[in-house]
Amino acid sequence: MGDNDITITEQIPASKKLAEADAKSLIKAASKLYVAKGKKLSEFKLGAKPDPEAVAAMLGPTGNLRAPTIVRGKTLIVGFNEELFAELLG
Numbered sequence: 001m002g003d004n005d006i007t008i009t010e011q012i013p014a015s016k017k018l019a020e021a022d023a024k025s026l027i028k029a030a031s032k033l034y035v036a037k038g039k040k041l042s043e044f045k046l047g048a049k050p051d052p053e054a055v056a057a058m059l060g061p062t063g064n065l066r067a068p069t070i071v072r073g074k075t076l077i078v079g080f081n082e083e084l085f086a087e088l089l090g
Contacts, residue, residue: 018065036079
């Protein structure tokens with residue numbers, strides 16, 4: 001993130017597992033969600049209530065929040081996609 005002058009304000013170690021409740025909490029503060037799984041990229045426009053499909057997309061096979069998870073303003077990015085990072089994060 002240092003290459004793009006992005007400051008990390010909070011970093012949570014992988015040993016602290018974040019689950020479905022954490023995903024719902026993150027969604028409540030966001031208006032747009034991008035989820036990257038390999039080369040597949042999904043985009044969700046979020047409303048007042050957490051969309052069950054969006055929550056499920058954020059979770060990995062173990063039921064934990066996928067990494068990395070980035071909050072930038074009202075945009076939430078889950079998973080790694082180099083092109084998406086370049087577009088949204090500069």
